[in-house]
Amino acid sequence: MNEQLLNRPRASHLMEREGVDGLLAATFENVYYLSNVWMENFFVLPRQTQGFAIVARDKLDRPIVVASIGEVANYSESAVSGCGLITYGQFYRFVNEQAQLSTGETTVKERVIDHADRSRSNVVEALAGGLEEAGLTSGTVAYDERGLFIETFAALKQRLPDVNLIPGYQLFRRIRAVKTAEEQRRLEAVLRVNEGAMAAAMRVARPGVTEQDMIEEFERYVVSRGAKVMFTQIAFGPRGGQGYVMKRNAVLSEGEVIRFDVGCMLDGYNTDIARNFSIGEPDERCIRYFDATVAGIDAAAAAMRPGATAADVFHAAVAAVRANGIPHFGRTHVGHGIGLEVYDIPLLAPADSTPIEDGMVVQIETPYYELGWAGIQPEDTVVATPSGGKNLTALSRKFEVVRRDS
């Protein structure tokens, strides 16, 4: 039984409120969210992959996947029950007449060989077929405007002139902003992988190690858990204060601040976690400043409850860091939602008035970057509850000083 990720009551409510009759997903995350079909090609060929999922508001449990005919096996194995499929293109497969075919192979045989004529000639015909099957040849359809190619969009408008296609990227994000129990379970599972990978990288940390050595150790752990490497920033000393760079050959010194800002993906869900460590005693200011930034996270987490806005959470964080030891602290944001995208909504920033809702999951981060010194940065995963945020991160809340004989 494949998981239904879509939060149907929320989707129905928001679609109705915005006058949207259907959704047309055209990105990895939204196709997966609607159908449970994982189209790996979105990662391999991000500028060439055209795959879709369509749902009508009155049939949210019956998505229709529109995909290249190469996706049939994947659809057969993964799609939620009740999910339809319309393919485009042709593919050469042959059959061993002596073999007993599995269910998946039988589906592939029917779609790719026996009824190859039912596969549409091109992506626009397949999309039109999907919208017809969903009953969406008129009305308003919110589409993923950062995924659908402009030429496909233009041809589809011409093919189905009565459909009102409106940009839907932000609506998808609003639907996904509150996480179901299954999504929260996945977010915790990938968080455990991330935390384990940080511990693995720290086990090889000693004076003389390079950033690249630790990055590779982190990534070996991630792939060893079947997860996807997303970003691995591990920077030493002042390099942690200046921003992302490609060259990672810096060598660790005793007492130097190690800054992690790392993320990975498992079952579609992401992490984005930061921490500081040192091997041997650091500058005492590191510990003071780290504690101040953690006070900011705690204040923001406490504010993560219905009744507050994203901006309220922002102001709580900045005020607490300032009051707890970094009076000159400033930030443009102190975090963001996390889920199928590394940045889901809301953005915890002064201009974001999104109301906090029970079940929103956010990263809270209060980094302090000082050129010529270091990047001090804790970042935690917090789920909003009626009584304030619950921190899901299992890491120490202290600047960790590792004492190692070597």
Added chain:
Amino acid sequence: MNEQLLNRPRASHLMEREGVDGLLAATFENVYYLSNVWMENFFVLPRQTQGFAIVARDKLDRPIVVASIGEVANYSESAVSGCGLITYGQFYRFVNEQAQLSTGETTVKERVIDHADRSRSNVVEALAGGLEEAGLTSGTVAYDERGLFIETFAALKQRLPDVNLIPGYQLFRRIRAVKTAEEQRRLEAVLRVNEGAMAAAMRVARPGVTEQDMIEEFERYVVSRGAKVMFTQIAFGPRGGQGYVMKRNAVLSEGEVIRFDVGCMLDGYNTDIARNFSIGEPDERCIRYFDATVAGIDAAAAAMRPGATAADVFHAAVAAVRANGIPHFGRTHVGHGIGLEVYDIPLLAPADSTPIEDGMVVQIETPYYELGWAGIQPEDTVVATPSGGKNLTALSRKFEVVRRDS
């Protein structure tokens, strides 16, 4: 000294022929190609990252990067000499007044703190500034239509009404289709990583191993060489004949066909390699069919010379596979360019009349997929030369049978 990837004579020629005065890159691959600035955020936040490189045809050695202010350190370290930078947004960094700043830190300080007022208020203003600096406020600019957000495009058109913005994704691909010596060097380097990872995965292959075990071994090798995991399809027996699936818990049996179709990225350049193996004696047809498909690759490789078209290469491959033991063989294409995208142009397919040019690098693949049996698939990397294609792959050209005591 940072590498210039752009093939300037080719770019100049094609731009002139198509009446294009400037290029506006808006994707990872094209920004990197024009400027050598690696914007990791394109991988982390593919639907949210807005970063650009602009060049005018008469100043191809002076790209201008347009980026979020968070990219300053990266620009300072990586950009080709003569590259400009226009940022948008604000960022909080502080300075340790006691420290001696490095060159990179000094650049960050100047851009982010001392002259923060020069950072543009938003991405449209920064893009307009970049086009102005490049002298492209009128004339024709080919832009990356699969990267630029539609709302940014609309606002930019309004901001600079005299620029004729035309879709440029295909022009970028045509420019990149012939690889310079440096690009060929990178393609060979990442090929060695891919080959080593296949050997590592085969070292753990034995009856009882799962697909996932071998996938993880492959990926550990890739990340241990500082490369990026792109796709790791390792499938056993009939699963290799049905297409990509997400579940990878199949267990290997003695004599079963192992199908690799795998790729990784190093320094921006990709691989896409396939091979078959077995542990213990396979069905004799495997070896016969593998040899037939290799004959197809050899025939296609021989045809990879100026004077031929992509379609000619396709027909040579299909005819050779049919003549060498699989008379019912068929394919929609037998390969594609490889480079900064996993599929560069040309596509080796009957409808692609692209002339083959000296220095084009392609993957040639002649897979035979049989439901209920196996996926037989060799795939090699071949560079076109005046005397025919040169195969860059160092793997065996045989179906490899491993005999193992266990």
